[in-house]
Amino acid sequence: MTRINVTVDGVRYSDEVEPRTLLVQYLREGLGKTGTVVGCDTSNCGACTVHLDGTSVKSCNVLAVQADGHEVTTIEGLATDGELHPVQRAFHETHALQCGYCTPGMIMQACDLLKENADPSEQEIREGLEGNLCRCTGYHNIVKAVQQAAKDLSSQAVGS
Amino acid sequence: MIPAQFDYVAPTSVADAVAALAEHGDEAKVLAGGQSLLPILRMRLNAPGVVIDLGRIPELQGVTEDGDHLVIGAMTTYAAVLASEAVSAHAALLNKAIATVADPQIRHRGTVGGALVHADPAGDVGAPALALGAELVIAGSGGSTRTVAAEDFFEDLFTTAVGEGELLTQIRIPKHTGWGAHYEKFVRVSHQWSIVGVAATVRSEGGSIAEARVGLTNMGSTPLRARAVEEALVGKQATDEAVRSAVASVAEGTNPPSDLNGDADYRKHLATVLTRRAVLAAAGA
Numbered sequence: 001m002t003r004i005n006v007t008v009d010g011v012r013y014s015d016e017v018e019p020r021t022l023l024v025q026y027l028r029e030g031l032g033k034t035g036t037v038v039g040c041d042t043s044n045c046g047a048c049t050v051h052l053d054g055t056s057v058k059s060c061n062v063l064a065v066q067a068d069g070h071e072v073t074t075i076e077g078l079a080t081d082g083e084l085h086p087v088q089r090a091f092h093e094t095h096a097l098q099c100g101y102c103t104p105g106m107i108m109q110a111c112d113l114l115k116e117n118a119d120p121s122e123q124e125i126r127e128g129l130e131g132n133l134c135r136c137t138g139y140h141n142i143v144k145a146v147q148q149a150a151k152d153l154s155s156q157a158v159g160s
Numbered sequence: 161m162i163p164a165q166f167d168y169v170a171p172t173s174v175a176d177a178v179a180a181l182a183e184h185g186d187e188a189k190v191l192a193g194g195q196s197l198l199p200i201l202r203m204r205l206n207a208p209g210v211v212i213d214l215g216r217i218p219e220l221q222g223v224t225e226d227g228d229h230l231v232i233g234a235m236t237t238y239a240a241v242l243a244s245e246a247v248s249a250h251a252a253l254l255n256k257a258i259a260t261v262a263d264p265q266i267r268h269r270g271t272v273g274g275a276l277v278h279a280d281p282a283g284d285v286g287a288p289a290l291a292l293g294a295e296l297v298i299a300g301s302g303g304s305t306r307t308v309a310a311e312d313f314f315e316d317l318f319t320t321a322v323g324e325g326e327l328l329t330q331i332r333i334p335k336h337t338g339w340g341a342h343y344e345k346f347v348r349v350s351h352q353w354s355i356v357g358v359a360a361t362v363r364s365e366g367g368s369i370a371e372a373r374v375g376l377t378n379m380g381s382t383p384l385r386a387r388a389v390e391e392a393l394v395g396k397q398a399t400d401e402a403v404r405s406a407v408a409s410v411a412e413g414t415n416p417p418s419d420l421n422g423d424a425d426y427r428k429h430l431a432t433v434l435t436r437r438a439v440l441a442a443a444g445a
Contacts (some may be wrong), residue, residue, distance in 0.1 A: 002168055017166030019211065020201075043199050044351070046265060049274045055239070055268045061198045062269065063191075065168050066215055092343060131263025147412065 004068040008033065009077025017064045023057075026046045026064035027074060035076040035104055039133070046132030049105035050074045059132070074103035078111070086156065087149040088112050096135035096145035106132050110146045118157075119150055134146035171212040173223035174299050174329055175219065177212060181325045182301055184210040190327065191215070192235060192274025197264045201265070203428070218260050220273070220329060223247055232331040234273025237295065239264075241272060251333045253341035253361040253373075253442075255279075257288040260343055263351045273328045279320050279382070281417075283355035285347065286314060286383030287375030289331065291359045295395040297330035298322055305329070314382035336373075339363045340439035344434040345377070356423045356430040360438035369393045369443055374407075379414040379431055386410050389435065398443035 001016040008031060016138045017026055027033040027050070038060055039047030048059040051073040060074075078085040084092065087110050097103045106129065113120060113128035120128060126139070134142060169184075171177040180190055189208035191197055192215075202205050214220055220235035223244040230250050232241065238258045241247050249254050254272075261267055261275075261284050275285040276296065289296075294310040298321070308321045315321060322328050341361040346355050357377030363370045372393040372411045374386040392406040411428035 018165065020163040020165055022162065022198075022202075025162065041202065043195065043266070046263070049265055053269075056265045057269055058265045060202075061195055061266075063168075063194070063198070063213075065170070066191075066194070066213065108266065128264060131265045 002037045002065050002068075004065055006064075006067050006069075006160060007071040009072070009074055019063065019065050021064040021065055022060055023050070023052075023062040023072070024059035025062050026067075027059060027072070030064075033074050033076050037101060037104060039105070042062065042135065043068055043100070044131075045105070046109060047102050047105040049108040049132065051112065053109060054115075056109050073108075075108060079105070085111070086152040087145070089140075090141040090145040090149035090152060094141050096138065096141040098134075098138045100133045101108070102132060102136075106142055110149065113146065114150055114153060118154055120146070122147070161202045161204065163198075164204055164207040166201075166208055167210045167315070168213065169210060169355075170216045172216050174217060174327065175303065177214060177217060177327055178299055178301055178325065180210075180212050181327065184212070186324065188212050190277075192277070193237060193269045193271040194274075195262070195270040196274070196278050196280065196435045204367040209232060214327075219305075225250075226332070228334060228335050230333045232272055232333065234276075234328045234330060236273070238267035238270050238272065242267065243293075249337035250337050251288075251292055252339065252349060253288045253292055253336070253343065253359055254285075254333065256341050257343040257357070258358050260357075261273045261343045262300050267413040277320055277322050277328050278333065279314055279318050280353070281317060281381055281383065282378040284343065284357055284377060285356060287335075287357060287359040287377040288343065289375075290314075290383050290385045291361060291373040291375035292333050292336060293373070295332040296328055296430070297332060298326050299329045301325045307332070311385065336361055336363070340444050342438045344438035344441070346430055346434055355425050356416070356434055358431065358434040358438040358441040360435065362398075362439060362442040364398065366395050366441050369439075370395075372439065372442075374410070374435060374439070375411070376414065376435075379427060381415070384414060386435070388412070392438060398440060398445040400440065400445075403439050403443075403445075405434050406419060407432060407439060410435045427432055
């Protein structure tokens with residue numbers, strides 16, 4: 001067992017883990033953060049996407065021990081004071097989900113994309129989400145959600 | 161699936177990492193960015209007794225300039241290479257190829273050195289490293305280092321010149337300042353491995369090609385350099401017709417795989433088409 005100190009969604013944790021524990025396993029089974037899901041087990045689908053020190057990673061493809069000393073944000077840490085993050089709100093309002101399984105990963109990757117590029121074109125959105133699969137193939141509304149979130153975030157930035 | 165049990169070591173210097181390799185011998189597997197290794201461990205295609213994580217060794221990270229060379233630490237992530245202005249200015253081909261690797265999440269974690277040592281023939285880093293004449297710096301026991309040319313580095317499928325007890329530490333790339341570059345990758349679906357890829361970089365003079373470098377992805381058990389084509393391109397106008405005839409023989413002597421994505425003959429045809437496109441794009445035509 002190896003001791004790790006990790007900050008997840010703003011809370012500090014110190015835990016003993018087996019080195020083979022995947023970050024997604026630690027989040028789900030260790031911390032009960034089941035908002036992050038496992039979709040494919042092959043690192044393709046992106047459903048398990050979280051932020052590690054502010055950048056998106058597939059948490060099935062990172063060991064929990066590699067996160068020692070680092071900061072993780074999951075889908076459960078996006079909302080503040082019960083208010084949805086603008087990307088979450090945009091997914092809700094534009095019906096950007098059908099079964100909803102890919103949604104946590106889509107939203108986390110969309111946040112990363114908008115941090116890199118505040119005003120992406122449709123093509124840039126599709127490329128930025130290429131590591132996230134929606135098996136309902138609901139991409140059309142997912143793209144619309146990211147476009148709306150980009151607008152909301154930029155008007156928020158102007159307003160503040 | 162979950163990997164089999166292993167012990168975990170996270171050295172903080174190259175010397176400590178090499179010592180850990182010496183201690184654990186062939187029981188050990190080196191973890192770079194982990195974007196290929198972790199799927200392998202999860203599927204239990206490999207079950208090392210010890211995993212040596214290079215992620216906590218600062219000296220292995222980052223891009224620096226050393227005279228007429230760029231020096232890329234082996235643990236530099238794809239994302240860091242893409243963000244490097246020095247790479248864009250002096251080794252544009254590497255930037256273009258790496259931009260096509262997998263997807264953003266993988267590019268945040270995956271490393272240039274990890275990809276080179278993993279040596280998947282369908283990986284996108286080997287061909288540009290070959291084409292740019294990269295030199296690979298390898299650390300061994302007792303603080304020793306040796307430098308291997310990219311052409312001697314790739315030995316076979318998943319096999320490189322990095323021997324037991326050794327670590328790739330740096331990739332040194334001669335600056336190709338002002339050279340045009342393009343990586344033409346053929347895939348059926350997004351973030352797939354290259355069915356075939358072609359890395360081309362060209363120095364143009366007054367509308368014609370003064371020098372060219374061409375590397376091939378997935379046209380054999382290692383990345384390949386197309387030297388005959390490079391020579392045939394010298395002095396040619398960057399026109400469709402001239403380039404088409406200069407690259408016609410690019411697949412000669414290659415031994416591409418046959419699989420569900422295409423048989424060897426199909427790949428040989430693809431290589432000629434993609435080389436023409438890559439060279440023309442690199443020449444700005």
